[in-house]
Amino acid sequence: MGYIEEEMLLPFPAMSAEERETLQGVVGSLGELLSRHEADFKAWDRAGTMPPEYIEELKGFGLFGLVIPEAHGGLGFGSAAYSRTLQEVAKFDASTAVTIGAHSSIGMRGLLLFGSEAQKTRFLPRLATGELIAAFCLTEPGSGSDAASIRTTATRDGDDWILDGNKLWITNGGIAEFFTVFAKTENADTRGNMTAFIVTKDMPGVSVGPHEDKMGLRASSTTTVHFEQVRVPDTYRLGDVGKGFKVAMKILNSGRTGLGGGAVGAMKHLIGLSTKQANERSQFGKRIREFGLIKQKIGHMVVDCYASEATVHMVAALADQGYEDYAVEAAISKVFASESLWHCADEALQTAGGNGYMTEYPYERIVRDARINRIFEGTNEILRLFIALTAMDDVGSHLKELSKSLQGVFEDPIKGFGVLSEYALRRASLATGIRKSVFTKVETRLKTHAAVFEDATKDLAIAVDRVLRKHGRNIIGKQLASKRLADAMIDMFVLACTLSRVNSSLVASGEQKAAQEIHILDVLSDQVRRRVRQNFDLVDRNEDESLKALAEHAFDLERYPWDTI
Numbered sequence: 001m002g003y004i005e006e007e008m009l010l011p012f013p014a015m016s017a018e019e020r021e022t023l024q025g026v027v028g029s030l031g032e033l034l035s036r037h038e039a040d041f042k043a044w045d046r047a048g049t050m051p052p053e054y055i056e057e058l059k060g061f062g063l064f065g066l067v068i069p070e071a072h073g074g075l076g077f078g079s080a081a082y083s084r085t086l087q088e089v090a091k092f093d094a095s096t097a098v099t100i101g102a103h104s105s106i107g108m109r110g111l112l113l114f115g116s117e118a119q120k121t122r123f124l125p126r127l128a129t130g131e132l133i134a135a136f137c138l139t140e141p142g143s144g145s146d147a148a149s150i151r152t153t154a155t156r157d158g159d160d161w162i163l164d165g166n167k168l169w170i171t172n173g174g175i176a177e178f179f180t181v182f183a184k185t186e187n188a189d190t191r192g193n194m195t196a197f198i199v200t201k202d203m204p205g206v207s208v209g210p211h212e213d214k215m216g217l218r219a220s221s222t223t224t225v226h227f228e229q230v231r232v233p234d235t236y237r238l239g240d241v242g243k244g245f246k247v248a249m250k251i252l253n254s255g256r257t258g259l260g261g262g263a264v265g266a267m268k269h270l271i272g273l274s275t276k277q278a279n280e281r282s283q284f285g286k287r288i289r290e291f292g293l294i295k296q297k298i299g300h301m302v303v304d305c306y307a308s309e310a311t312v313h314m315v316a317a318l319a320d321q322g323y324e325d326y327a328v329e330a331a332i333s334k335v336f337a338s339e340s341l342w343h344c345a346d347e348a349l350q351t352a353g354g355n356g357y358m359t360e361y362p363y364e365r366i367v368r369d370a371r372i373n374r375i376f377e378g379t380n381e382i383l384r385l386f387i388a389l390t391a392m393d394d395v396g397s398h399l400k401e402l403s404k405s406l407q408g409v410f411e412d413p414i415k416g417f418g419v420l421s422e423y424a425l426r427r428a429s430l431a432t433g434i435r436k437s438v439f440t441k442v443e444t445r446l447k448t449h450a451a452v453f454e455d456a457t458k459d460l461a462i463a464v465d466r467v468l469r470k471h472g473r474n475i476i477g478k479q480l481a482s483k484r485l486a487d488a489m490i491d492m493f494v495l496a497c498t499l500s501r502v503n504s505s506l507v508a509s510g511e512q513k514a515a516q517e518i519h520i521l522d523v524l525s526d527q528v529r530r531r532v533r534q535n536f537d538l539v540d541r542n543e544d545e546s547l548k549a550l551a552e553h554a555f556d557l558e559r560y561p562w563d564t565i
């Protein structure tokens, strides 16, 4: 809408001294625990499994109780502390991080968010100790991104429900005793009419398939989960009947900072590996750290890691402060952190040269482990569409108001004119820049960076307006246009979070101490300015139709038709 909500962004959220102290303790001893297993992580990746004794060690440490309230036996961490803990785990091993993350971020999050007191009292203490490990069962063979199309059914039978169906690629499937399961209820034909249930492994009719052999996260458990005539009491229902889709989306949204934290941890680890490698390796009589192209890679890795960390932390803090409406920001943090990690892993492997490709070194495993983050917990394509369409919904309803009021102009001219003039004024002011929304609390040293965000905010409002006027309701089908807006929004929110973080560092420690962080902002704000400009320029002039025609042609042939012989 062209406005900056500064109070949401500044100052950069800080943890309380007490929370920081607890977290430092946890992170320190976690490092001790996990560093003992460094050689094992490599072996378990090869073997494609992690031994039960190791999972017992994780339980003993309390890693399954991170987000469970202290009253129920957990550590009672908020989103920021949870995300920071997963960061630490991911520095060592992505399979361990996903095992803990699937339990806390999604497996039992429905119980935390929607469970009754009785359900919580019954299950949370055992989930906190890890006696019960949790899994989230949404995906099915015919239903991935289109979660509303699931086929598993729950049919009412007296006080119970009878569940029937098959779930696919369920993280922790082989070790979980507690499942959050989504099934179609009532009018099972109606899309999206689903309900969430707690199902436990000991219920007759629950079974799991074999361990999936995967590209990455190989030591973590991924299996099918089957429900055959499983009798589930109505007291095990999570949320209202028919509201399961909302439950699923809220769980995924609320858990996103776990995945983001994991991505940041892996990036920190990669920066450690790559800088060491660049210091040790010499070619052409010099250490490779001296080459500009190597410095460029490491510089970008640092910028991406810092910006991801700022964004993930900001989203976690918004959740901890009780903001309800942070779904777009959470989606942005997931997309940006997962893609930053992917670039970072690729560049780290490149910096290591041929060694990077050898299984003796850790890079190839990290690349394999990192790839999934762009696919699960909502693919980045679906999340980009979600980001753009959710944001445009606000503007769209403003436009709807406008057209509604125009219809009524003749019956109620004053009211109609009021709406019209307000909207026209906003458009006119955006176009002329008179009422540009600005930051008021940014340090003078950072004003030019703040101006990049301010200009982009104004340009985004104009671009969204143009796109909506051009495509109207058809915007749903205009995915390339939506993606461009989403990319601009992702860049802008990441810049805002980074600006906020650097601003707080500058205030706290002065320009000299914050010099490197200011360099980070120099790089990021320039990148964002260029990318956002390009995305807005492409709104009107682009090669979309040619690209789509080429794809259609290739789909029809199912091959590449050209050759030089």
Ligand SMILES: Cc1cc2nc3c(=O)[nH]c(=O)nc-3n(C[C@H](O)[C@H](O)[C@H](O)COP(=O)(O)OP(=O)(O)OC[C@H]3O[C@@H](n4cnc5c(N)ncnc54)[C@H](O)[C@@H]3O)c2cc1C
Pocket (backbone or CB within 6 Å): 102, 135, 136, 137, 138, 139, 143, 144, 145, 146, 168, 169, 170, 171, 172, 214, 217, 222, 372, 375, 376, 377, 378, 379, 380, 381, 382, 479
């Ligand atoms: C290792 C692993 C662990 C997993 N863990 C779990 C788990 O614990 N619980 C669970 O429920 N699921 C889990 N999943 C499933 C995961 O969430 C899905 O794979 C993911 O949601 C994507 O669904 P899909 O694989 O069916 O891809 P599809 O939905 O078939 O998508 C294929 C491609 O098409 C794109 N696409 C789809 N629809 C659109 C659209 N409308 N517009 C544009 N592009 C589109 C996608 O972005 C993707 O690139 C896991 C998967 C893996 C691989």
